[in-house]
Amino acid sequence: MPVELVETKLQGALPVHLVARDGLEAAGLAPSALAWAKANGFAGEAGRTLAVPGENGALAGALFGTGEGEGALALGALSKTLPEGDWHFASIPAEPELAAIALALGGYVFTRYGKKPGKALRFDVPDGVDAARVRRIADGVFLARDLVNTPTSDMGPDDLEKAVRTLAAAHKAEVSVIKGDELLSQNFPMIHAVGRASSGAPRLIDMIWGQPGAPKVTLVGKGVCFDTGGLDIKPSSGMLLMKKDMGGAANVLGLASMIMAAGLNLRLRVLIPAVENSIAGNAFRPGDVLASRKGITVEIGNTDAEGRLVLGDALALADDEEPHLLVDMATLTGAARVALGPDLPPFYTGDEALASDLAAASLAVEDPLWRLPLWRPYDAKLSSKIADINNVTTDGFAGSITAALFLKRFVEKTASWAHFDIFAWNPADRPHGPAGGEAQGIRALERVISTRFG
Numbered sequence: 001m002p003v004e005l006v007e008t009k010l011q012g013a014l015p016v017h018l019v020a021r022d023g024l025e026a027a028g029l030a031p032s033a034l035a036w037a038k039a040n041g042f043a044g045e046a047g048r049t050l051a052v053p054g055e056n057g058a059l060a061g062a063l064f065g066t067g068e069g070e071g072a073l074a075l076g077a078l079s080k081t082l083p084e085g086d087w088h089f090a091s092i093p094a095e096p097e098l099a100a101i102a103l104a105l106g107g108y109v110f111t112r113y114g115k116k117p118g119k120a121l122r123f124d125v126p127d128g129v130d131a132a133r134v135r136r137i138a139d140g141v142f143l144a145r146d147l148v149n150t151p152t153s154d155m156g157p158d159d160l161e162k163a164v165r166t167l168a169a170a171h172k173a174e175v176s177v178i179k180g181d182e183l184l185s186q187n188f189p190m191i192h193a194v195g196r197a198s199s200g201a202p203r204l205i206d207m208i209w210g211q212p213g214a215p216k217v218t219l220v221g222k223g224v225c226f227d228t229g230g231l232d233i234k235p236s237s238g239m240l241l242m243k244k245d246m247g248g249a250a251n252v253l254g255l256a257s258m259i260m261a262a263g264l265n266l267r268l269r270v271l272i273p274a275v276e277n278s279i280a281g282n283a284f285r286p287g288d289v290l291a292s293r294k295g296i297t298v299e300i301g302n303t304d305a306e307g308r309l310v311l312g313d314a315l316a317l318a319d320d321e322e323p324h325l326l327v328d329m330a331t332l333t334g335a336a337r338v339a340l341g342p343d344l345p346p347f348y349t350g351d352e353a354l355a356s357d358l359a360a361a362s363l364a365v366e367d368p369l370w371r372l373p374l375w376r377p378y379d380a381k382l383s384s385k386i387a388d389i390n391n392v393t394t395d396g397f398a399g400s401i402t403a404a405l406f407l408k409r410f411v412e413k414t415a416s417w418a419h420f421d422i423f424a425w426n427p428a429d430r431p432h433g434p435a436g437g438e439a440q441g442i443r444a445l446e447r448v449i450s451t452r453f454g
Contacts, residue, residue, distance in 0.1 A: 346372040
């Protein structure tokens, strides 16, 4: 972890004073520090760090502007702006655990291809904070970010399977894989159809951890390692970020990492349909009708709406077990981004208690989520003249909602199901994470799951 969080008090650690906007006089600063702040025009502006010199010119501490209620995750900026060394908060932040998480997340750097690591910082964990919990949350977020940031040349279906096996080995989980034409004999026809044109064989990755008799939690992640759009090919600009189309898989693996590291009392199952939506002579076509594991026939209105197809087969398998909680995560629709932007993923569920818990957890851990409705009248938009259902609508309206309604058809037995339509990407640097792959929703989900099954 780039920022080392230390539970024992560091001798000689320098203080960071948190200063609200125009709150210098109330910050309890020494007269020399107050004078230095005023001389440098520091007024507690959000995200600004000001190093404070001591009497002999040595560093004596730092001031950090918290602005006007920017939230605890804004403290992640300290991981980039503080000078290297040992630090502690001069006073306990309002949200001490979130402050520690922000410090950890803000120090992330993706170094696989040569980028230099971040600053060497050590930080005293505020009193009362469980440092082990902070580390496992940060580790889960970093796993998701690393997987999304890795280009498809090193993160195809084979590589994604290896990543699952590595995580499983670390926590003594079991992994089984159904691959290639075996998908047909084992009745996963839509996963096979989407991935068969790639040189990397399609597969369904199945990881199981925990005691068989414990409450069942199943996570399903869209693992489209690259999406050309298929025969309905994307423009070049639309392919630039398609290495992140396995962001759903990356996020459920990050969440699984948190759950297993915590040793929660549940039986965890992770299902990842891992494919590459490529173009070749055997690619599935617009107008084709695909069978599905559920028995629903699907007319293909657009080959670029492939994620819901692979998820449909995986969800049908998950639903057979009737888990206590079933969650799927996917970089599914551009419509979700148009509606809510890149930072606020929508989620869908018919379970009112789960919806309430997710909304509360989202606010508590500053992991933005927004519930959108499973609006039943729109279900008719997915009708087909020759099959049970089409994979897209013809009018283009409510694309995220109709995608969720498509998935809902494959979940009939499980009472508590939620679908997350995530972006899995930061378009620009943020205090708690650089531009690039991002974990979305999994810290809120970890809060809900650990509360329910901890």
